Amino acid sequence: MSQSRTHTHTHTQSTRQPAKVWFITGASRGFGALIARDALDRGDRVVATARNPEAVIAVLGEHPDLLAARLDVTSEADAIAAAQEAVARFGRIDVLVNNAGYGLLGAVEEASDVETRRQFDTNVFGLLSVTRAVLPAMRAQGSGHVINISSIGGYASYAGWGVYGATKFALEGITEALRQELAPLGIHATVVEPGFFRTDFLESTSMVSTARQIDAYADTVGAMRTMMAAANHKQPGDPHKLSAAILRLADSAEPPLRLPLGSDTVSKIRETNRFVEDELARWEDVAMSTDHDDARG
Numbered sequence: 001m002s003q004s005r006t007h008t009h010t011h012t013q014s015t016r017q018p019a020k021v022w023f024i025t026g027a028s029r030g031f032g033a034l035i036a037r038d039a040l041d042r043g044d045r046v047v048a049t050a051r052n053p054e055a056v057i058a059v060l061g062e063h064p065d066l067l068a069a070r071l072d073v074t075s076e077a078d079a080i081a082a083a084q085e086a087v088a089r090f091g092r093i094d095v096l097v098n099n100a101g102y103g104l105l106g107a108v109e110e111a112s113d114v115e116t117r118r119q120f121d122t123n124v125f126g127l128l129s130v131t132r133a134v135l136p137a138m139r140a141q142g143s144g145h146v147i148n149i150s151s152i153g154g155y156a157s158y159a160g161w162g163v164y165g166a167t168k169f170a171l172e173g174i175t176e177a178l179r180q181e182l183a184p185l186g187i188h189a190t191v192v193e194p195g196f197f198r199t200d201f202l203e204s205t206s207m208v209s210t211a212r213q214i215d216a217y218a219d220t221v222g223a224m225r226t227m228m229a230a231a232n233h234k235q236p237g238d239p240h241k242l243s244a245a246i247l248r249l250a251d252s253a254e255p256p257l258r259l260p261l262g263s264d265t266v267s268k269i270r271e272t273n274r275f276v277e278d279e280l281a282r283w284e285d286v287a288m289s290t291d292h293d294d295a296r297g
Contacts, residue, residue, distance in 0.1 A: 017251060019065075021090045023047045023083070025073055025130055026100030028055035031149065031194075034243040035097060040065055042247070047086040047093070049100075073100045073126030079133035086137075093137045095250045098127045099149045101167070105228065106210025107221040108162040115210055116163050123167035128174070138187050145188040145250055148175050152195045152265040155258075156272040159217075160224035172258075179257050190255045192246070193269075195237055195262030237262040 022039050026032040027048035033056075036048040040063055048056045049071035056068035067089045069082040086093055101123040104115060111119075131146060138144030153161050154168025175191035182189055209225065242261055249255055260266055280287070 020044045020094040020250060021047070021086070021092050022095045022097065022250075023049070023086055023093045023134055024097040024099060025049050025071060025126075027068075028052065028059055030099075031239060031242060031246075032097070032099040033059045034239055035099070035246050036060055036066075038243045038247055045090050047082070047090070049082050071100075071130070073130055074121045076129040076133070079126075079129040083130075083133040083137065086134075092141050093134055093144065095145045095147065096131065096134045096138075097147045097149065097246065098130055098171075100126060100130075101149070103161070103207035104164045104210065105160050105207060105221075105225060106163070106212070107160060107214060107217045110210040110212045110214055110217070110221070111163045112210070112212065115208075119163055120167055120170075123164075124170045124174075127171065131178075135182075135187075138182075139185055142186045144182075144186075145190065145255065146175070146178060146182070147246065147249065148189070148191045150175075150191045150193050152193050152260070152262070152268050154191070155193055155260075155265075156268050158224065160221040160228075176257060188255050189257070190249060191258055192249070193258060193260045193265050194242060195260075195264035195268070237264070 020039070022036070022044055024032050024036050024046065027036045027046075028050035032048070032050075036046045036056075037060055039046050040060065043065075045065040045067075046063075047067045047069055048060060049069045050056050051070070051072045053068035053070050056066075060066060060068075067086060069085050071078045071082040073079065083093070102119075104111060104119045106115075127148060135144075135146075138146075148171045150168045150171045151165070153165040154172050157165040157169075172191055175189050178189040207228075213222075245259070245261055249259055260269055
């Protein structure tokens with residue numbers, strides 16, 4: 001597999017931008033592996049990280065433009081070492097894709113302290129560790145693009161996904177601030193909001209259910225558990241098309257702050273925006289009533 005790709009690099013590279021160096025977390029499966037493969041296929045260089053780098057090689061094969069690096073995102077030391085290894089091998093990092101993460105399905109009350117902290121350790125604090133490790137290289141070169149993989153659950157919350165959604169809401173806020181901080185330095189930041197895609201996200205490798213299940217939530221969270229079980233591998237989104245969209249995003253001279261992916265995400269964003277506007281209109285008199293009298297125009 002790897003050898004057949006090496007002969008196509010110069011042909012594809014001549015018709016597009018200079019080769020990029022990608023740094024992708026969670027690259028042994030799912031979106032991460034697909035993006036890594038597509039980037040390699042078009043002649044880019046890829047640092048594909050995972051807790052077990054052998055798993056990356058098993059999926060992508062040996063490749064001269066591939067560095068499979070060990071990275072448990074919950075280890076800041078791993079993040080720093082992987083970033084240093086990337087720069088030592090390829091000289092720069094052009095695109096960081098913070099993709100590593102997993103889902104926790106359960107009511108907010110059902111999620112234990114341990115389960116909640118573990119979720120944030122990976123999805124939020126791990127992302128921050130990797131970003132801190134990679135940004136010095138981007139600042140030194142005066143360019144780069146940080147792409148944080150969020151979810152429609154980072155824009156609108158759902159019963160059963162409160163804690164997971166909270167980690168993704170955190171990415172939205174982090175990315176929005178990052179964009180403002182990095183823009184003067186020539187670095188872009190984008191948060192990507194995929195809807196439901198036909199990956200293994202609903203498998204035990206990417207999603208865990210809370211150990212505790214409370215009967216009182218049967219009609220809300222219980223219904224969500226049933227729906228998710230039925231939806232596995234029937235989701236509307238095509239992961240290969242998502243990967244192509246991420247490559248287009250990385251090539252953009254003026255990338256967006258947010259990139260929703262999937263018709264379900266677009267629909268939910270519009271529904272949420274309407275809800276927020278309607279609710280604001282109903283409560284605007286209360287909202288506006290709390291200013292000091294001398295602050296009113």
